[in-house]
Ligand code: SAM
């Protein structure tokens with residue numbers, strides 16, 4: 001057992017054991033994958049078929065996730081959690097986990113990232129459980145292209161999910177779209193118009209080398225700079241927003257006529273590693289200190305053997321301490337991780 005007490009200060013709260021890495025980055029933001037299963041097969045994430053999912057017994061239970069998050073929030077300064085997957089809404093009773101997490105007073109934000117297919121049915125229970133922030137992934141408004149990108153014919157369900165989220169009254173709804181050079185330029189324009197019509201911020205994510213098919217190539221990345229040029233030409237001049245959110249991976253822009261907000265997550269062209277405050281918990285209880293990490297640290301075994309909090313924290317701190325300076329996508333040394341996005345938890 002560790003008796004070392006380190007005291008730091010995050011958001012004016014005394015934190016006994018802040019999760020600081022060797023570059024001084026303090027980790028306050030956790031993404032929790034609740035499943036690796038998914039009801040889509042997006043080509044930039046999953047293989048088309050023969051996916052081997054984790055057996056049910058190997059998933060952390062909601063109680064185990066809550067215990068972990070509670071420990072990180074009360075002792076280590078964790079303030080933000082985002083639930084993701086795979087597709088988090090395919091896991092039964094997700095609103096129960098949301099409700100458990102909402103009882104942790106140190107958490108300032110709890111969010112969910114979903115493909116929206118099951119949101120139509122689940123928006124209300126999730127809201128009632130206390131969820132207020134939701135990101136919905138949607139790359140195109142064209143039915144045929146949706147089928148091509150996701151290998152499923154479900155655009156109508158996603159649109160119904162977005163509408164349900166709006167009706168229920170979430171405080172923050174954002175759309176995430178992966179941008180791919182030579183493929184999604186036209187979608188960019190229609191989603192830009194959608195942002196203007198609905199008032200929902202649309203954020204474009206540069207395609208990252210995390211696809212199961214290992215088909216990523218630098219030439220397929222549609223860079224933020226190019227997207228800004230296209231949107232400004234086809235719709236209206238895009239200008240950077242005045243307010244900059246430290247640690248937020250997306251940089252926000254606004255159309256010059258004041259209608260519509262667009263964000264860019266430029267992980268390839270403008271990596272935000274120097275400000276990164278995130279770590280991840282996979283569905284089977286592994287800590288990853290970076291999306292692109294080659295290593296992971298098991299906490300499932302600790303959670304199941306009933307160790308004290310300090311032992312758990314020691315293990316997490318070892319992982320955070322080993323975090324590299326950056327992801328190195330732009331260096332010749334870069335190696336794509338074995339695990340694709342759906343299995344890590346994007
Ligand atoms: N299934 C949920 C969804 O799609 O929103 C949550 C998990 S998904 C892995 C989380 C996010 O990762 C989605 O917004 C998805 O578009 C993004 N993503 C998946 N593969 C990606 C890749 N290779 N490059 C960039 N973003 C990717």
Ligand code: SF4
Nearest residue numbers: 038042045086115342
């Ligand atoms: Fe499923 Fe999300 Fe990956 Fe698409 S991006 S295959 S919806 S996990």
